[in-house]
Amino acid sequence: MDEFEEKIIVDKSVLNEWKKWARKGDMRVKGYKIVEAPRGDRVDRISRERFMIVERPHAVVYQHSFGLLSRFYEGLIEGKLYGTRCPKCGLKYLPPRTHCWNPSCKLEETEWIEMPTEGVIVTYTIMAFSATPFLPELPFVLAYVKVGDAATALPIQVKEIDPIDVHIGLKVKIKFKEERVGDLMDIYAVPAEKPHPPPRSKEEIEWLKRELKIVEEWVNKHFPKK
Amino acid sequence: MTRVAIVGAGMTRFDRPRRELQEEMVAEAMKNMWEDLPNLETKDIDAAVYSYFSDHLEQQLCFHWIIHDYLGLSGKPGYRVESGGATPIDAIINAYMFIKSGVFDLVLVAGWEKMGEVGTAKTNEFIAMASDTDWDFMVGGYYNGYYAALEVRRMHLYGDTIEDLALLSVKNHNNAIYNPYAQWRAKHGTSKITVDDVYKSRLISYPYRTMNIAEISDGAAVMLLASEEVAKKYTDTPIWITGVGLGNDSMRPGDRTGNPAWLGLYPEDEEIWPKEEPKPLTPYPEMANFGAFRYAADMAYKMAGIDNPRKEIDLVEIFNPYDGVELAAYEDLRFAKRGEGKTLIREGITERWGELPVNTSGGLYGQGHPVGATSIGQAITLFWQLREEIYKKWGSQQAQIPSPRRALIHGHGGTGCQAGVVIMER
Numbered sequence: 001m002d003e004f005e006e007k008i009i010v011d012k013s014v015l016n017e018w019k020k021w022a023r024k025g026d027m028r029v030k031g032y033k034i035v036e037a038p039r040g041d042r043v044d045r046i047s048r049e050r051f052m053i054v055e056r057p058h059a060v061v062y063q064h065s066f067g068l069l070s071r072f073y074e075g076l077i078e079g080k081l082y083g084t085r086c087p088k089c090g091l092k093y094l095p096p097r098t099h100c101w102n103p104s105c106k107l108e109e110t111e112w113i114e115m116p117t118e119g120v121i122v123t124y125t126i127m128a129f130s131a132t133p134f135l136p137e138l139p140f141v142l143a144y145v146k147v148g149d150a151a152t153a154l155p156i157q158v159k160e161i162d163p164i165d166v167h168i169g170l171k172v173k174i175k176f177k178e179e180r181v182g183d184l185m186d187i188y189a190v191p192a193e194k195p196h197p198p199p200r201s202k203e204e205i206e207w208l209k210r211e212l213k214i215v216e217e218w219v220n221k222h223f224p225k226k
Numbered sequence: 227m228t229r230v231a232i233v234g235a236g237m238t239r240f241d242r243p244r245r246e247l248q249e250e251m252v253a254e255a256m257k258n259m260w261e262d263l264p265n266l267e268t269k270d271i272d273a274a275v276y277s278y279f280s281d282h283l284e285q286q287l288c289f290h291w292i293i294h295d296y297l298g299l300s301g302k303p304g305y306r307v308e309s310g311g312a313t314p315i316d317a318i319i320n321a322y323m324f325i326k327s328g329v330f331d332l333v334l335v336a337g338w339e340k341m342g343e344v345g346t347a348k349t350n351e352f353i354a355m356a357s358d359t360d361w362d363f364m365v366g367g368y369y370n371g372y373y374a375a376l377e378v379r380r381m382h383l384y385g386d387t388i389e390d391l392a393l394l395s396v397k398n399h400n401n402a403i404y405n406p407y408a409q410w411r412a413k414h415g416t417s418k419i420t421v422d423d424v425y426k427s428r429l430i431s432y433p434y435r436t437m438n439i440a441e442i443s444d445g446a447a448v449m450l451l452a453s454e455e456v457a458k459k460y461t462d463t464p465i466w467i468t469g470v471g472l473g474n475d476s477m478r479p480g481d482r483t484g485n486p487a488w489l490g491l492y493p494e495d496e497e498i499w500p501k502e503e504p505k506p507l508t509p510y511p512e513m514a515n516f517g518a519f520r521y522a523a524d525m526a527y528k529m530a531g532i533d534n535p536r537k538e539i540d541l542v543e544i545f546n547p548y549d550g551v552e553l554a555a556y557e558d559l560r561f562a563k564r565g566e567g568k569t570l571i572r573e574g575i576t577e578r579w580g581e582l583p584v585n586t587s588g589g590l591y592g593q594g595h596p597v598g599a600t601s602i603g604q605a606i607t608l609f610w611q612l613r614e615e616i617y618k619k620w621g622s623q624q625a626q627i628p629s630p631r632r633a634l635i636h637g638h639g640g641t642g643c644q645a646g647v648v649i650m651e652r
């Protein structure tokens with residue numbers, strides 16, 4: 001029956017290209033080494049043993065659906081910021097929720113609303129280390145931003161500002177990248193006012209500058225820009 | 227209903243990497259337990275509750291089936307609990323409920339983790355798969371980022387300082403040097419550190435440095451729980467579990483500024499808010515505190531009949547993947563008022579020699595953090611402390627807290643998404 005058939009509307013799939021990569025990363029033994037290493041339950045009861053260590057990848061590509069929140073991600077591609085609003089209690093959500101989590105609303109279905117692109121930083125951090133997908137972008141500022149009058153705060157990176165000037169309460173503008181793929185990283189925040197940095201001591205500022213420089217040098221070395 | 231006792235416990239040293247197999251590490255922990263439980267026969271065990279966090283890190287689903295047969299328990303029920311960092315505390319609480327329900331009398335809790343088989347950055351990514359992978363994960367914060375942002379919020383609202391975080395790091399690292407199961411001792415030795423050592427360690431995510439953050443660890447720990455009747459067969463010095471509590475909060479920390487499920491639960495804490503600061507829809511726990519800890523603690527206190535936790539508890543283990551969590555936990559576990567957690571470390575109250583020692587094990591960067599074993603390892607420290615066996619088990623009299631009677635262990639997962647509290651008494 002037609003109504004049960006999936007119909008492709010837009011196809012930007014890269015699966016065929018990535019299938020090669022996934023095959024190379026199949027879970028088979030690719031290499032090994034033999035080491036001598038400690039064994040023992042307490043630091044004062046240690047013996048030495050030989051261990052064989054194999055190299056075993058595990059690569060995969062997920063075809064992940066954003067479910068009923070897909071409109072938010074399509075909005076990113078369109079250059080629009082969508083949130084949801086509960087028709088019963090009026091709470092606004094960004095990140096959006098399909099169903100209202102207010103216990104008295106009993107999972108009322110929310111409606112889509114276009115959100116303004118202004119917000120305020122609720123809290124933030126300066127990242128000097130990260131996980132593999134974001135190492136080349138270090139250092140960066142991760143913030144939680146309350147957009148418009150949303151009840152909740154959106155995780156987002158803050159750019160176009162010296163990381164040590166970022167502060168709670170800073171008004172920001174949400175901007176869209178030129179090339180967009182429906183990734184939360186399609187958007188970022190920039191200051192919408194002159195920052196009033198938190199009162200940091202001279203030592204703290206020097207420490208942060210020193211550390212951030214080390215990180216930049218490390219990134220330039222390991223992930224050279226073409 | 228029967229009372230529930232801890233009758234035995236054993237663990238391996240936490241370290242990274244441990245090159246033994248997971249089942250070999252669990253066997254090592256079992257043998258460590260058997261040193262004190264000569265009467266225990268494998269066939270006496272009615273059921274086992276297993277704790278490991280990550281199918282990704284282990285590259286194995288249903289690892290507990292491997293462990294269960296390895297221990298010689300085939301036929302008997304084996305049950306896995308999984309709740310991120312809360313997994314091991316959750317496993318202890320599940321075993322408690324198994325016995326309390328009358329279904330089983332003697333239940334093994336076994337936990338392990340091997341986190342050393344992928345690189346540090348990849349380990350961070352795998353751990354972060356316990357955060358919302360459609361949202362927070364996608365902007366590159368990972369746990370170092372989430373927790374740092376939560377602590378920045380506390381610094382802003384309450385005036386927590388970088389020095390407070392360093393003091394905690396010094397306290398916990400220096401506790402670990404007495405602990406022969408501690409990763410810090412395995413890799414660093416027994417010399418003490420100062421705040422300057424913390425300040426010299428590298429920035430990870432402001433305000434956290436490497437020395438404010440949990441270790442990535444391999445290791446295993448086991449614990450044996452029994453009904454009152456059965457406990458007598460194995461030990462004259464059981465440690466009783468007199469209260470347990472569980473609690474949860476939102477997956478995404480950013481959602482905590484507006485989560486109506488919390489409204490009205492803790493009205494006194496909702497009142498504590500800086501005047502100059504815009505008040506969010508839900509002021510407690512918000513992003514500055516951990517409501518799941520509070521919920522779990524209050525449930526455990528009620529069960530154990532504790533009215534004034536600060537006075538009625540002698541010894542505490544807090545699950546401290548990041549130092550700011552310990553400050554928040556002081557408040558959410560009701561040892562200090564909201565926003566005043568820092569006074570406990572500033573005044574030395576939670577030092578080993580203080581009025582309320584916290585993390586004599588060394589905590590998650592001192593003892594180590596092989597997730598599935600972490601809270602079991604911390605509970606084992608409390609078990610030996612309450613039985614006054616620290617000299618026997620650690621070879622150090624200095625680390626023994628004098629005659630403790632009642633202890634609390636706290637565990638949690640995610641950014642405080644799930645928490646557990648257990649009260650232990652001799």
Ligand SMILES: [Zn+2]
Binds near residue numbers: 105
């Ligand atoms: Zn509603």
